[in-house]
Amino acid sequence: MRCQRFLQYAVALLLGWSAPAGGASLYLYPLAAVPSGVTGETAPTITQETGTGAPTGHKYYVVNFANTVTSCAYLSTVLPKEYVTSEAIEPTITWKPSASGGGQAAVVSVQLGCFSPGSTVNYLTGTLNGSPTTGEDYAGNAHVLTERSPALTVTSTGCDPGDIAVLRFCRIGGDANDLFTGVYQLIRVRLRY
Amino acid sequence: MRRHKFLGGVLIACWIPTASWAVAENFIRLGGANMEDGFGTSMTRVEVAGTGQSILLARFLNGASCGLFHITIPDNYDAGRPEMDLILWGYADQTGGTIEFTTKMGCVGVGENYHTVSLSSGGSVLTWVGPAIINRVEYIAGRTDTVLTETGCTATEHAMVEICRTAGGTNTGTFYLIGAEFQFPCGASDSCNTP
Numbered sequence: 386m387r388c389q390r391f392l393q394y395a396v397a398l399l400l401g402w403s404a405p406a407g408g409a410s411l412y413l414y415p416l417a418a419v420p421s422g423v424t425g426e427t428a429p430t431i432t433q434e435t436g437t438g439a440p441t442g443h444k445y446y447v448v449n450f451a452n453t454v455t456s457c458a459y460l461s462t463v464l465p466k467e468y469v470t471s472e473a474i475e476p477t478i479t480w481k482p483s484a485s486g487g488g489q490a491a492v493v494s495v496q497l498g499c500f501s502p503g504s505t506v507n508y509l510t511g512t513l514n515g516s517p518t519t520g521e522d523y524a525g526n527a528h529v530l531t532e533r534s535p536a537l538t539v540t541s542t543g544c545d546p547g548d549i550a551v552l553r554f555c556r557i558g559g560d561a562n563d564l565f566t567g568v569y570q571l572i573r574v575r576l577r578y
Numbered sequence: 579m580r581r582h583k584f585l586g587g588v589l590i591a592c593w594i595p596t597a598s599w600a601v602a603e604n605f606i607r608l609g610g611a612n613m614e615d616g617f618g619t620s621m622t623r624v625e626v627a628g629t630g631q632s633i634l635l636a637r638f639l640n641g642a643s644c645g646l647f648h649i650t651i652p653d654n655y656d657a658g659r660p661e662m663d664l665i666l667w668g669y670a671d672q673t674g675g676t677i678e679f680t681t682k683m684g685c686v687g688v689g690e691n692y693h694t695v696s697l698s699s700g701g702s703v704l705t706w707v708g709p710a711i712i713n714r715v716e717y718i719a720g721r722t723d724t725v726l727t728e729t730g731c732t733a734t735e736h737a738m739v740e741i742c743r744t745a746g747g748t749n750t751g752t753f754y755l756i757g758a759e760f761q762f763p764c765g766a767s768d769s770c771n772t773p
Binding site for chain 2: 409410412414416433434436437438439440441442443444445446479481484527528529530531532572573575
């Protein structure tokens with residue numbers, strides 16, 4: 386390890402290059418999503434869709450967030466050893482409107498929390514860091530991917546390498562600004578750290 | 579100059595134990611359990627229980643069948659070099675013969691229609707010489723130079739990689755895919771060296 390660190394510094398000195406701080410990403414996909422069981426929230430469904438591109442019939446999974454209700458899902462991953470303690474983690478949501486529905490916006494809420502193995506925090510009752518963010522505006526074109534990082538940076542206070550990071554992602558379908566009348570389908574979540 | 583010689587020694591001394599950090603973000607490794615239904619006849623995810631282990635694998639019966647991996651093109655991917663090396667790990671329950679695989683790939687980014695994305699072929703056929711010992715884990719043809727000529731891929735895009743066992747091989751057994759590794763070229767910058 387010492388040798389590795391030394392080599393990195395040595396190469397940086399020689400080339401005049403400095404490694405960017407962080408900059409790596411973790412990706413989470415629909416099959417890793419767990420629908421919320423919180424009272425008052427609608428659990429999104431995870432379904433398999435059949436695409437129409439060539440070759441015909443390719444399959445993919447989506448997490449369906451309904452209109453007019455609050456529906457949430459949880460995704461979790463382990464922060465890698467390269468993660469720097471308490472460094473901000475920025476989520477980016479990739480999703481698309483389903484084939485039906487109109488309107489130009491869906492409102493989202495994103496929260497993040499970390500849980501350390503061996504800590505005294507109860508995994509089931511621990512709170513998530515950061516605050517919900519609303520008002521994200523997505524284009525409403527059927528099946529066309531949209532991607533947006535929440536305007537409010539999700540902080541990662543208390544996160545350490547090796548922690549289990551839990552992301553809570555909701556569509557606030559009943560919000561006055563949520564104008565899309567159909568289902569939004571989650572394709573991917575990116576966690577940049 | 580003296581510093582360069584010194585660094586050369588350091589490089590030699592450190593290269594082997596530190597080789598892994600240099601390409602941290604250029605590898606994507608997925609287990610067979612992450613494989614999803616493909617086109618037409620699909621592989622099947624099965625739990626295989628041995629006497630000392632149990633694992634979820636992607637099973638390809640003798641004949642033609644496909645599965646799909648969903649991955650994300652790495653941040654530092656160099657779109658000017660549209661290639662990707664693919665390594666498959668697995669085993670067969672029959673010895674001898676050959677097992678052949680083909681690959682296809684498609685990418686889709688923001689503003690593009692996810693539902694109608696097409697996958698293009700262009701990857702070379704991977705021909706794996708059937709094993710001498712059944713159920714022994716091996717690389718498929720070692721590190722192949724499968725070049726996927728899909729030219730539309732850019733960094734951070736969502737990619738679908740289809741892997742099909744063809745009916746062309748002569749091994750009569752079932753193939754179990756344990757995992758796959760996707761290796762992308764580094765970009766022009768030194769970002770590949772980011773630990």
